[in-house]
Amino acid sequence: MSSANERSYTYEDYKETADWLLNRSGQKPKVAIICGSGLGGLADLLENKTVIPYKDIPRFPQSTVHGHAGQLVFGQLKGKPCVCMQGRFHYYEGYGIATVTYPVRVFHLLGVETLIVTNAAGGLNPDFNVGDIMLIKDHVNMPGFSGVNPLRGHNEERFGTRFPCMSDAYDREMIRLATETAVEQGCSSFLQQGVYCNLGGPCFETIAECKMLQSLGVDAVGMSTVPEVIVARHCGLRVFGLSLITNKAVVDYSSEQRANHEEVLETTRKRALALQGLVSSLLAKI
Ligand SMILES: O=P(O)(O)O[C@H]1O[C@H](CO)[C@@H](O)[C@H]1O
Numbered sequence: 001m002s003s004a005n006e007r008s009y010t011y012e013d014y015k016e017t018a019d020w021l022l023n024r025s026g027q028k029p030k031v032a033i034i035c036g037s038g039l040g041g042l043a044d045l046l047e048n049k050t051v052i053p054y055k056d057i058p059r060f061p062q063s064t065v066h067g068h069a070g071q072l073v074f075g076q077l078k079g080k081p082c083v084c085m086q087g088r089f090h091y092y093e094g095y096g097i098a099t100v101t102y103p104v105r106v107f108h109l110l111g112v113e114t115l116i117v118t119n120a121a122g123g124l125n126p127d128f129n130v131g132d133i134m135l136i137k138d139h140v141n142m143p144g145f146s147g148v149n150p151l152r153g154h155n156e157e158r159f160g161t162r163f164p165c166m167s168d169a170y171d172r173e174m175i176r177l178a179t180e181t182a183v184e185q186g187c188s189s190f191l192q193q194g195v196y197c198n199l200g201g202p203c204f205e206t207i208a209e210c211k212m213l214q215s216l217g218v219d220a221v222g223m224s225t226v227p228e229v230i231v232a233r234h235c236g237l238r239v240f241g242l243s244l245i246t247n248k249a250v251v252d253y254s255s256e257q258r259a260n261h262e263e264v265l266e267t268t269r270k271r272a273l274a275l276q277g278l279v280s281s282l283l284a285k286i
């Protein structure tokens with residue numbers, strides 16, 4: 001990988017971007033929401049919006065994936081000051097892991113206290129159906145097994161400790177509130193909880209890989225989210241995560257099913273409103 005991809009950032013870099021955004025938006029969000037593939041509609045719920053394209057923001061990468069608009073949206077949701085990423089960055093796009101997670105530290109410096117991550121994911125748990133919403137209770141950072149971790153390198157103590165704990169990565173009280181909210185919203189029949197695993201992508205998994213992940217206790221697989229969560233927990237943000245099960249992972253050699261991004265986006269279109277309702281009602285409770 002080239003050194004440009006592996007670039008690192010100083011505390012002052014993050015601070016400069018945060019100050020620029022504060023100046024441009026005039027808003028100090030308390031909640032940041034990262035919208036997964038096809039889930040950018042969440043940002044449309046915000047009131048009093050200020051929209052800032054990534055291309056205008058100092059040091060921000062660009063979104064290159066279909067279904068990721070590439071802009072920050074500031075505004076209020078249920079009266080809470082929020083910032084939404086309409087489009088996230090993925091390792092497979094060629095960005096270094098510090099670049100993929102760059103916005104999270106910027107949000108921390110803007111005063112964000114809670115990070116909500118959403119993603120589209122393949123369902124590995126045989127009890128899951130396409131269209132289920134999975135509350136993420138834990139993760140497996142598969143790239144971390146070979147040393148790909150956003151905290152690799154110099155530890156900036158102003159963000160967090162060298163060896164952060166990850167056994168409490170996903171806030172249990174928010175999971176409880178979301179479960180309660182799903183009952184109120186009439187969507188508990190397609191609500192699940194489970195373990196999300198990120199792979200590097202951009203290939204979808206082979207059948208052997210899906211079987212291996214299942215045997216490891218993974219419920220849903222994707223290509224994002226975990227690096228953002230690690231950086232968020234390192235700097236003390238409360239994290240809540242949702243996976244929309246957009247397709248079922250193929251685990252049978254006789255299956256004719258083939259994972260593809262069009263199916264992923266198609267499922268997000270069908271479940272976007274339910275997911276948006278759940279997130280906005282949850283926000284009203286925190
Ligand atoms: O994780 P998000 O950004 O929702 O996107 C998921 O959907 C894409 C594959 O269809 C991959 O980028 C995968 O990570």
Ligand SMILES: Nc1nc2[nH]cnc2c(=O)[nH]1
Binds near residue numbers: 123203204221259
């Ligand atoms: N890796 C991976 N990412 C996804 N994103 C949406 N569906 C999938 C999937 O089946 N596998």
